[in-house]
Amino acid sequence: MFTKQSARRYPLFLATLLLYCWPLAHAQTDPLPSWNSTGPKQTIMNFVQRVTRHGSPDFVPADQRIATFDNDGTLWVEQPMYVQLAFIIDRVHQLAPKHPAWKTTQPFKGVLEGDMKAVAATGEKGLMQLMAATHTGMSVDEFQKIVTDWLATAQHPRFKRTYTQCVYQPMLELLAYLRASGFKTYIVSGGGVEFMRPWTERIYGVPPEQVVGSSVKTKFETINGQPQLMRLPEINFIDDKEGKPVGINQYIGRRPIAAFGNSDGDQQMLEWTTAGSGPRLALLVHHTDAAREYAYDRQSSMGRLDKALDEAHAKGWIVVDMKNDWKTVFPPQH
């Protein structure tokens, strides 16, 4: 009952309530619950507060709060091989019955026999042949369906969950936290743009128009009276290393104020981001957790982190130590 007496005491009652509940309320709204309270979390939250607080000398208007994220190894797992490479291998197996010559021709023979050394020996030319055979010759709509169907069932060999469940929970929280703080979050990945767009909105909350990636050329054709965009066996753009700032400028047309990566492929994106004036945030995920995920850096053929790690130390970019800075790695399985 709210009596006349309690009404008179109301201001005091409210103040007491606030005093007791504030720490709880605050804890409940921690935007990064899967991050330990170590340096990276503090630096990220300080940065976001500086650029979003009106009157702060570092305030950045919302339309300029562009944040770019690498995908492989930054948002989802890239070991024991890039997910897109697992897709290529599966597709070669699926398509092989229609291509009897593949049994005796590299690089297809190597893929079918699991002889990755033979595949690697075919070099860039071999990789392009695999790309062409699995990623081109169909319309963009058809390719979208192929990717969606594959991702619905294909499983990670170690974690026995679909690849879209092998995403990093702390990074999902970071994406959501930045968006809640008025940032526009982009993916800027060396992976194929049309390999990502069918699912990034559902998994990351990043819509197709905010995904930048590598691409093949496409051609507009009218087939049986229906306009189609056909995927051609020709590289259009490689969105990796020096290509990342090029892609950012080409697709977004603004310089990010925050960039997140995990390998030497992200070095130029972080350089480009931090070279702008005003407050900037650069972060590398360092895979140090063999128990929960993987531990790799300077020697890895996938996601090598070597020069960018040196530059991060020299320039004070955040280096996330996955083992110590993350409470959990993957989201709860559903």
Added chain:
Amino acid sequence: MFTKQSARRYPLFLATLLLYCWPLAHAQTDPLPSWNSTGPKQTIMNFVQRVTRHGSPDFVPADQRIATFDNDGTLWVEQPMYVQLAFIIDRVHQLAPKHPAWKTTQPFKGVLEGDMKAVAATGEKGLMQLMAATHTGMSVDEFQKIVTDWLATAQHPRFKRTYTQCVYQPMLELLAYLRASGFKTYIVSGGGVEFMRPWTERIYGVPPEQVVGSSVKTKFETINGQPQLMRLPEINFIDDKEGKPVGINQYIGRRPIAAFGNSDGDQQMLEWTTAGSGPRLALLVHHTDAAREYAYDRQSSMGRLDKALDEAHAKGWIVVDMKNDWKTVFPPQH
């Protein structure tokens, strides 16, 4: 004074107020006041109501409400020549003192002497030379400043106002109306993407990341310790005709549900847009107003509207008759 008596009558008073003021309020909030109440306005407004009304069989979720607009001749004037061509001519004059050989070498000689026939005779090669000399060899930041400075003072030869004031008031209203209805508005233009991005947000409310256009290649370089993106004299992408659906897919990754153009260069964009399932809107601005702007279509070398006009009539796309459908053409001068 709000007396006890008036308080008792308040509900009736409110109802009366509403009854009398509703039509006025409604008229005041006409989202397209510069459009006459002719067919195009009705069709546009019906379409927007159908796709935005919850429960409508044609309802489209906000994230899929993508609208693409051509720029030259659709949002701003393209006669007597494309604005970017006027920029090239002015830049050749500005840069000529540093290039004495231009006085005797085509296509520069022709530009300097105002002999456009001689320029035209140099064909595509000559145009590329003019592009290279005026659009490349500097960083993307430097080019942005050059464009911004030029647009601040250059005037349209007939209307004696800056080019960014030679935009179409009815189309500004249409852009704002669509955004207020949850659409994401994009520019998809044959013009240079970096020629548009410095000013489209201020003039059209379209931010840089929602501008798709033609581009030159750029290269990431570190110059005196500073990362730079340098503009190279090499075409990267031509966003015109068949290139428009390609550009839309590459940059946006979704099919628009509404597309707006004015020339044969927009035909494939309108075909691609209307070939999707569900409600679609396609509109062509037909320049029929020699008194207030220009009258041109099938014979014009800039913004030719010929095949697309036939297709519009055959398929029932909206054709705006500028003279009869628009109350005003340009915004009030400030």
